[in-house]
Amino acid sequence: xxxxxxxxxxxxxxxxxxxxxxxxxxxxxxxxxxxxxxxxxxxxxxxxxxxxxxxxxxxxxxxxxxxxxxxxxxxxxxxxxxxxxxxxxxxxxxxxxxxxxxxxxxxxxxxxxxxxxxxxxxxxxxxxxxxxxxxxxxxxxxxxxxxxxxxxxxxxxxxxxxxxxxxxxxxxxxxxxxxxxxxxxxxxxxxxxxxxxxxxxxxxxxxxxxxxxxxxxxxxxxxxxxxxxxxxxxxxxxxxxxxxxxxxxxxxxxxxxxxxxxxxxxxxxxxxxxxxxxxxxxxxxxxxxxxxxxxxxxxxxxxxxxxxxxxxxxxxxxxxxxxxxxxxxxxxxxxxxxxxxxxxxxxxxxxxxxxxxxxxxxxxxxxxxxxxxxxxxxxxxxxxxxxxxxxxxxxxxxxxxxxxxxxxxxxxxxxxxxxxxxxxxxxxxxxxxxxxxxxxxxxxxxxxxxxxxxxxxxxxxxxxxxxxxxxxxxxxxxxxxxxxxxxxxxxxxxxxxxxxxxxxxxxxxxxxxxxxxxxxxxxxxxxxxxxxxxxxxxxxxxxxxxxxxxxxxxxxxxxx
Amino acid sequence: xxxxxxxxxxxxxxxxxxxxxxxxxxxxxxxxxxxxxxxxxxxxxxxxxxxxxxxxxxxxxxxxxxxxxxxxxxxxxxxxxxxxxxxxxxxxxxxxxxxxxxxxxxxxxxxxxxxxxxxxxxxxxxxxxxxxxxxxxxxxxxxxxxxxxxxxxxxxxxxxxxxxxxxxxxxxxxxxx
Ligand code: SF4
Numbered sequence: 063x064x065x066x067x068x069x070x071x072x073x074x075x076x077x078x079x080x081x082x083x084x085x086x087x088x089x090x091x092x093x094x095x096x097x098x099x100x101x102x103x104x105x106x107x108x109x110x111x112x113x114x115x116x117x118x119x120x121x122x123x124x125x126x127x128x129x130x131x132x133x134x135x136x137x138x139x140x141x142x143x144x145x146x147x148x149x150x151x152x153x154x155x156x157x158x159x160x161x162x163x164x165x166x167x168x169x170x171x172x173x174x175x176x177x178x179x180x181x182x183x184x185x186x187x188x189x190x191x192x193x194x195x196x197x198x199x200x201x202x203x204x205x206x207x208x209x210x211x212x213x214x215x216x217x218x219x220x221x222x223x224x225x226x227x228x229x230x231x232x233x234x235x236x237x238x239x240x241x242x243x244x245x246x247x248x249x250x251x252x253x254x255x256x257x258x259x260x261x262x263x264x265x266x267x268x269x270x271x272x273x274x275x276x277x278x279x280x281x282x283x284x285x286x287x288x289x290x291x292x293x294x295x296x297x298x299x300x301x302x303x304x305x306x307x308x309x310x311x312x313x314x315x316x317x318x319x320x321x322x323x324x325x326x327x328x329x330x331x332x333x334x335x336x337x338x339x340x341x342x343x344x345x346x347x348x349x350x351x352x353x354x355x356x357x358x359x360x361x362x363x364x365x366x367x368x369x370x371x372x373x374x375x376x377x378x379x380x381x382x383x384x385x386x387x388x389x390x391x392x393x394x395x396x397x398x399x400x401x402x403x404x405x406x407x408x409x410x411x412x413x414x415x416x417x418x419x420x421x422x423x424x425x426x427x428x429x430x431x432x433x434x435x436x437x438x439x440x441x442x443x444x445x446x447x448x449x450x451x452x453x454x455x456x457x458x459x460x461x462x463x464x465x466x467x468x469x470x471x472x473x474x475x476x477x478x479x480x481x482x483x484x485x486x487x488x489x490x491x492x493x494x495x496x497x498x499x500x501x502x503x504x505x506x507x508x509x510x511x512x513x514x515x516x517x518x519x520x521x522x523x524x525x526x527x528x529x530x531x532x533x534x535x536x537x538x539x540x541x542x543x544x545x546x547x548x549x550x551x552x553x554x555x556x557x558x559x560x561x562x563x564x565x566x567x568x569x570x571x572x573x574x575x576x577x578x579x580x581x582x583x584x585x586x587x588x589x590x591x592x593x594x595x596x597x598x599x600x601x602x603x604x605x606x607x608x609x610x611x612x613x614x615x616x617x618x619x620x621x622x
Numbered sequence: 623x624x625x626x627x628x629x630x631x632x633x634x635x636x637x638x639x640x641x642x643x644x645x646x647x648x649x650x651x652x653x654x655x656x657x658x659x660x661x662x663x664x665x666x667x668x669x670x671x672x673x674x675x676x677x678x679x680x681x682x683x684x685x686x687x688x689x690x691x692x693x694x695x696x697x698x699x700x701x702x703x704x705x706x707x708x709x710x711x712x713x714x715x716x717x718x719x720x721x722x723x724x725x726x727x728x729x730x731x732x733x734x735x736x737x738x739x740x741x742x743x744x745x746x747x748x749x750x751x752x753x754x755x756x757x758x759x760x761x762x763x764x765x766x767x768x769x770x771x772x773x774x775x776x777x778x779x780x781x782x783x784x785x786x787x788x789x790x791x792x793x794x795x796x797x798x799x
Contacts (some may be wrong), residue, residue: 068795069777078775100710103741213779219747220719223712301716340787347790
C-alpha cells in the first residue's frame with residue numbers, strides 16, 4: 063500500500079496544526095459556530111445526537127495492521143472502545159469529545175492517517191474495489207490512480223467550497239465493485255484498441271434525494287490527462303452548480319439541467335486550456351506511486367492445497383464459510399478472505415477495539431500486514447494462503463468475525479440511522495437486527511442465495527438503499543418512524559435504482575414484509591435466478607400483491 | 623481606514639466598496655467621491671462618468687458574474703475585487719483563477735465580503751494578492767495573528783496560480799518521511 067514520503071507527512075502534520083488552532087479559536091470564542099462548522103466538517107467532525115462524530119479517512123479502503131492497532135488504541139483512549147465502518151470505506155467514532163479531536167488527529171498522523179475531507183462540500187475520500195490488486199477479473203489496478211486523486215484533491219484551493227459534497231470512485235475490473243455509476247465522477251479504467259490506458263468517465267451519478275445513474279461524459283481520457291480532465295469538470299461544477307437550494311446542489315442536478323451534451327461541451331471547452339499543461343501526469347510520477355502497490359512477496363504454491371481441501375470436506379461450518387466468505391485470488395495457492403461485520407445483534411459495520419487488534423494480528427500473520435474495508439461494511443484480508451485458511455477461520459470464528467453470510471440477506475448494509483445520526487427520520491440498526499433475527503436459519507439463507515438488503519435512515523441514502531436488491535428507507539410520517547421499501551435496485555455493472563412497492567410500514571411489520579418478498583421470490587424463481595433477477599423478469603406486481611394483499615386485515619389490527 | 627492584507631502585509635486602505643440595494647438601478651447610483659469599487663452592473667451602466675474618473679473607479683464581481691465580461695477593461699482597471707457573499711460560496715476562487723491564468727490579469731485582485739482567515743491561503747493560491755476582511759471582523763491584534771494562516775501549508779500538492787506546477791513536478795518525491 064502507499065507509504066507517505068516527507069511531503070505527504072508534512073501535509074498531514076500541517077493539517078493537524080491548522081485544525082488545532084481552529085478548534086482553539088472556536089473554544090476561545092473567536093470563531094462562531096457557523097464559521098467553525100465547515101472547518102470541522104472538512105476534518106470529518108460532526109456534532110451528532112449523542113456526541114460529536116469523527117469520520118476518519120481510510121483512503122480507498124486500504125489499511126495496514128499498524129494503522130488498525132492505532133485505531134483500536136484511539137477508540138479505547140478517546141471513545142467507547144469501538145468504531146463503525148461506513149459505506150464509504152471510512153471509520154466513524156461516535157463518542158469523541160470535541161476538545162480531544164485535534165489530539166486524535168495528531169495520533170492518526172503518526173501512522174499516516176487523517177480525517178481530511180471526509181465531510182463537507184469538498185472532494186471526499188476516493189473509494190474503490192476492496193479486491194484491487196488480487197481479483198482475477200482485474201484489468202488495471204485502480205489503487206495508484208486513487209492515490210494520485212487523493213493527493214490532487216487534498217486541500218485543492220479552488221474546490222474547498224463546492225456547491226455540495228463530491229464523491230469519486232474508481233474501478234479497474236470487469237465487474238465494478240466500486241459502484242462507480244452512483245458517484246459524482248465514476249472512473250472506469252480501460253485499455254483502448256492500441257492498448258493504451260485511460261479512463262471511461264461517468265459524471266452526475268449519485269443516490270440521495272434524487273437517485274441518478276451516472277452518464278458517460280467521455281469514453282476514453284488518456285491517463286496523462288486524468289487530473290486536468292477532473293479539474294475541468296470540477297471547475298464547471300464549482301462555477302455553475304446550484305447554490306440556492308441544498309437539495310439541488312449536487313452535480314447530477316447540473317448535468318440533468320444542462321443535458322449531458324451541453325455539460326460535456328462546457329467541460330471540453332474548459333479542458334482545452336488545461337490539457338497538456340503542467341497538471342498533466344508524468345510517467346515518473348505514476349511509476350513512483352504504482353511502485354507502492356507492487357505485489358507482495360507471494361510464495362510459489364500449487365493452486366490447490368490438499369490440507370485445505372480435506373478440512374473443507376470434513377468440516378461443514380468451515381466449508382460454509384469458505385463458500386460465502388472466501389474469494390478466489392489471481393495468485394495460485396492464495397485466497398481473499400472477507401471478515402463479516404454482520405453478526406446478528408451487532409450493528410452492521412461495528413467493530414470493537416479487541417477485534418481490531420485481533421484482525422491486525424491476523425493481517426500480520428497471514429496477509430502481509432494489510433487489509434481493506436469494503437463499502438458493504440466488512441473487512442478483507444486480501445492475500446491469505448489457502449493453507450492458512452482453516453487456522454484463520456478458527457480465530458475469526460472465536461472472535462465473532464466469521465459469520466458465513468457475505469452477499470446474503472443478513473449481510474445488510476446499514477447506516478447509523480436514528481440511534482446516532484442527527485439527520486435521520488428513523489432508526490435503521492434495530493430494523494437490520496430484527497430482519498437478521500427473522501432469517502437466522504442458515505440453510506434457508508443459503509437457499510435464498512445472493513441478496514443485497516440496504517437500509518438508510520433518511521433520504522441522504524448513506525445505506526445505499528436505492529441500489530439494494532431490497533432497499534429500506536426510513537421516512538417520517540407525522541413525527542413517527544416508517545419504512546418505505548424498494549425492490550429491484552442493483553449495484554455493479556447493471557446498476558439500477560429500486561422501485562417503491564407501495565405505502566410505508568411500521569418497524570414491527572418489517573420482518574414480515576421482507577419474509578413475504580422472499581417467499582414471492584422463492585415461489586417464482588427460475589433455477590439459478592437471484593432475487594433481483596426474478597424481480598426484473600416478473601416485475602413488481604406479484605410482490606405487491608403478496609405484501610399488501612395479505613396485509614389488509616393485519617393492518618387494521620396494527621392501527622388499532 | 624479599513625485594513626487590508628496586501629501581499630502578505632497589513633496596510634491601510636482607502637477604497638470604498640459600493641453595494642447596490644435590491645431595488646437600486648445601476649444607472650442611477652450616484653458615485654461617491656474618492657476611490658470606489660462598484661458592482662459590475664454599475665460599471666457597465668455608467669461607462670462614461672466612470673471613464674472620466676479613470677484610476678478612481680474599480681469593479682467588483684459577484685460569484686455569478688463571469689469574469690470574461692471585463693476582459694476588455696482589465697488594462698484600465700486599477701483593481702478588480704471579487705465578492706464572497708458567504709465564505710462558503712466558492713465560486714470566486716474559480717473567477718480569480720480565471721482572471722489570473724486565462725485572462726492574464728496582473729493588477730490587484732482583491733477578495734471582499736466574508737473574507738475569513740481560514741480561507742486566506744486558498745485565496746492567495748487562487749491568485750488574490752489583496753484580502754479585505756469584513757469590517758470589524760478582526761481586531762488589529764487578531765489580524766496580525768491571522769497572517770499565519772497564509773502559510774498553513776508549505777508544500778501543497780496541486781498546481782495553482784502561485785505554484786504553477788504540481789508538487790510532483792516541483793520536487794523530487796518519494797524520500798521517506
Ligand atoms: S442515511 Fe440519513 S440517517 Fe443514515 S447516516 Fe445518512 S444522513 Fe444519517
